[in-house]
Amino acid sequence: MMGRRRWTVGVDFGGTNVKVGLVGPDGHVVGRRVVSSGQREDPTRFIEDVGKAAEELTRAVGARPSQLLGLGVGAPGPVDVERGVVRSLVNVPGWEAVPLRRRLERRVRCRCAVDNDANLFALGEWRFGAGRGFRHLVGMTLGTGVGGGLILNGILHRGTTWAAGEIGHMVVHPAGPRCGCGGRGCLEAYVGTAAILRMARRAIRQSTGPLRTLAAQAGGRMTPALIHQAARRGDAAAQQIWAEVGCWLGVAMANLVKLLGPDLIVIGGGVARAWRWFSPSMLRTVRGQAQRFMAEEVRVVQGRLGDDAAMVGAAVLVWDTNR
Amino acid sequence: MMGRRRWTVGVDFGGTNVKVGLVGPDGHVVGRRVVSSGQREDPTRFIEDVGKAAEELTRAVGARPSQLLGLGVGAPGPVDVERGVVRSLVNVPGWEAVPLRRRLERRVRCRCAVDNDANLFALGEWRFGAGRGFRHLVGMTLGTGVGGGLILNGILHRGTTWAAGEIGHMVVHPAGPRCGCGGRGCLEAYVGTAAILRMARRAIRQSTGPLRTLAAQAGGRMTPALIHQAARRGDAAAQQIWAEVGCWLGVAMANLVKLLGPDLIVIGGGVARAWRWFSPSMLRTVRGQAQRFMAEEVRVVQGRLGDDAAMVGAAVLVWDTNR
Numbered sequence: 239m240m241g242r243r244r245w246t247v248g249v250d251f252g253g254t255n256v257k258v259g260l261v262g263p264d265g266h267v268v269g270r271r272v273v274s275s276g277q278r279e280d281p282t283r284f285i286e287d288v289g290k291a292a293e294e295l296t297r298a299v300g301a302r303p304s305q306l307l308g309l310g311v312g313a314p315g316p317v318d319v320e321r322g323v324v325r326s327l328v329n330v331p332g333w334e335a336v337p338l339r340r341r342l343e344r345r346v347r348c349r350c351a352v353d354n355d356a357n358l359f360a361l362g363e364w365r366f367g368a369g370r371g372f373r374h375l376v377g378m379t380l381g382t383g384v385g386g387g388l389i390l391n392g393i394l395h396r397g398t399t400w401a402a403g404e405i406g407h408m409v410v411h412p413a414g415p416r417c418g419c420g421g422r423g424c425l426e427a428y429v430g431t432a433a434i435l436r437m438a439r440r441a442i443r444q445s446t447g448p449l450r451t452l453a454a455q456a457g458g459r460m461t462p463a464l465i466h467q468a469a470r471r472g473d474a475a476a477q478q479i480w481a482e483v484g485c486w487l488g489v490a491m492a493n494l495v496k497l498l499g500p501d502l503i504v505i506g507g508g509v510a511r512a513w514r515w516f517s518p519s520m521l522r523t524v525r526g527q528a529q530r531f532m533a534e535e536v537r538v539v540q541g542r543l544g545d546d547a548a549m550v551g552a553a554v555l556v557w558d559t560n561r
Numbered sequence: 562m563m564g565r566r567r568w569t570v571g572v573d574f575g576g577t578n579v580k581v582g583l584v585g586p587d588g589h590v591v592g593r594r595v596v597s598s599g600q601r602e603d604p605t606r607f608i609e610d611v612g613k614a615a616e617e618l619t620r621a622v623g624a625r626p627s628q629l630l631g632l633g634v635g636a637p638g639p640v641d642v643e644r645g646v647v648r649s650l651v652n653v654p655g656w657e658a659v660p661l662r663r664r665l666e667r668r669v670r671c672r673c674a675v676d677n678d679a680n681l682f683a684l685g686e687w688r689f690g691a692g693r694g695f696r697h698l699v700g701m702t703l704g705t706g707v708g709g710g711l712i713l714n715g716i717l718h719r720g721t722t723w724a725a726g727e728i729g730h731m732v733v734h735p736a737g738p739r740c741g742c743g744g745r746g747c748l749e750a751y752v753g754t755a756a757i758l759r760m761a762r763r764a765i766r767q768s769t770g771p772l773r774t775l776a777a778q779a780g781g782r783m784t785p786a787l788i789h790q791a792a793r794r795g796d797a798a799a800q801q802i803w804a805e806v807g808c809w810l811g812v813a814m815a816n817l818v819k820l821l822g823p824d825l826i827v828i829g830g831g832v833a834r835a836w837r838w839f840s841p842s843m844l845r846t847v848r849g850q851a852q853r854f855m856a857e858e859v860r861v862v863q864g865r866l867g868d869d870a871a872m873v874g875a876a877v878l879v880w881d882t883n884r
Contacts, residue, residue: 396823404819421850496727499720
């Protein structure tokens with residue numbers, strides 16, 4: 239089917255950096271580049287950097303750039319998939335209604351496709367990772383933002399707005415804090431990185447244990463990874479933060495279960511590495527909120543493709559898009 | 562396609578009574594029977610009553626029962642659609658794992674199909690009512706219980722458990738009151754009939770206006786219809802109840818919009834008659850909670866088939882089911 243065009247480039251435009259991977263027909267990533275994130279706010283520079291990385295990766299496997307099958311991009315914000323336009327990026331200024339597909343195609347001279355990064359996480363895990371063979375799959379990515387992607391009846395569900403699956407902006411507490419999206423009490427306002435760090439700054443005042451020590455060693459610069467490490471070292475306050483994160487995730491997940499009846503929920507993203515610490519309260523909340531036969535049908539697992547999931551999903555997007 | 566078998570029987574097993582209708586190929590209900598609701602708790606009696614009503618309705622149009630195309634039932638609870646088994650009915654005891662399809666087929670001797678009543682409301686409105694031509698439709702029924710049905714990409718989405726679309730049991734406030742389903746803070750616990758009546762009983766103590774007068778005339782027996790009437794007559798407390806109902810509906814609706822990106826949300830059920838009083842706060846909440854481009858894409862309307870929607874949907878279910 240693909241002839242000599244074996245290779246596809248997948249791009250994961252993440253909250254902190256841009257990853258470019260060369261993906262083979264079996265879904266394996268055979269080469270990687272991380273594009274400097276300093277220039278991300280300028281779409282022209284982004285396109286140039288991605289184009290260069292794609293060329294380098296292609297040459298590194300002895301192929302010519304003209305032999306590329308295509309290039310897919312996952313962007314951290316709502317995308318008009320049909321027109322290939324990035325509407326906006328929540329955490330990156332400078333991206334408003336950018337016709338990324340058209341501009342990329344002019345640069346790389348192969349077929350391009352653009353979608354939301356969490357949609358591509360779900361697509362990647364469904365085709366090559368933890369979700370293989372499942373019919374109704376919900377993907378959730380935990381990081382700076384909280385993303386979601388829905389595969390229903392074996393189809394990536396994008397809705398009328400192309401922006402369906404906004405799990406991070408589901409309201410879990412209507413009187414809760416304001417969210418960046420303009421809503422109130424969204425899941426992301428409770429379990430996004432900023433919310434987790436806010437909890438940690440509050441907790442550290444009472445802590446005399448590992449959380450305080452680790453934060454001091456890091457010069458006061460907290461990260462979810464550091465809070466995870468503190469939990470592993472037995473810091474009760476850090477463990478409590480993850481338990482609370484799990485409760486809020488559980489509320490959103492119970493709603494997903496009741497509304498969509500998925501076979502599988504796959505969790506990924508950097509924050510998901512603390513799985514062991516947030517999953518017990520998360521699963522307990524799902525069982526407490528959803529009717530038993532529903533809660534029993536769904537499996538909740540970690541992704542299997544790790545940081546590659548959205549890159550792989552971006553390649554799958556190219557393969558699945560007929561234009 | 563249907564040959565001489567023009568007629569299909571649609572049954573709406575509602576929270577308060579059982580409606581049986583004879584549905585023509587154009588979706589019109591040409592005859593109706595209401596089966597006495599006193600015997601609903603006994604599945605054997607229910608099947609006998611429905612069978613008799615189907616025979617009478619068929620004869621009334623000059624056809625023989627053997628000419629029936631099929632019979633569909635919407636049940637107010639989770640249904641295993643593949644096996645035709647009613648798992649349970651939240652508000653009717655005596656129905657646990659009833660193989661309703663098989664037992665009905667033995668009685669009426671034509672093809673039968675069973676699904677959740679809110680799914681059939683959505684299916685009916687989609688095929689013949691307010692939802693014609695829409696691709697992603699959410700149906701919500703407001704009554705004793707709060708039901709939901711999802712048409713996504715033109716397919717009724719039932720999920721793994723066959724019980725997807727449980728909008729009434731979406732958590733809108735995780736610290737809210739216990740719900741009949743075992744969860745906490747479900748939408749139904751705020752806007753189901755029992756919750757509305759609870760608000761009214763509280764309000765009536767302060768009321769000196771129409772709500773109090775109407776309730777006294779009714780011998781203290783409150784209904785949502787009575788609270789609706791009080792609102793129309795200018796009772797501020799009654800109007801406040803509907804405004805509050807609208808706010809909670811709006812929270813659930815915002816989540817539906819963010820998660821599914823529907824083109825259309827159709828609202829039906831007896832309580833929806835108070836549309837004028839709850840819809841302003843409902844739509845305001847959706848606009849406040851969902852991102853603008855999402856809230857602008859969705860239309861929210863009342864159903865067009867009135868009380869017939871689930872009966873018509875039950876007929877559509879029969880037509881669409883290939884066994």
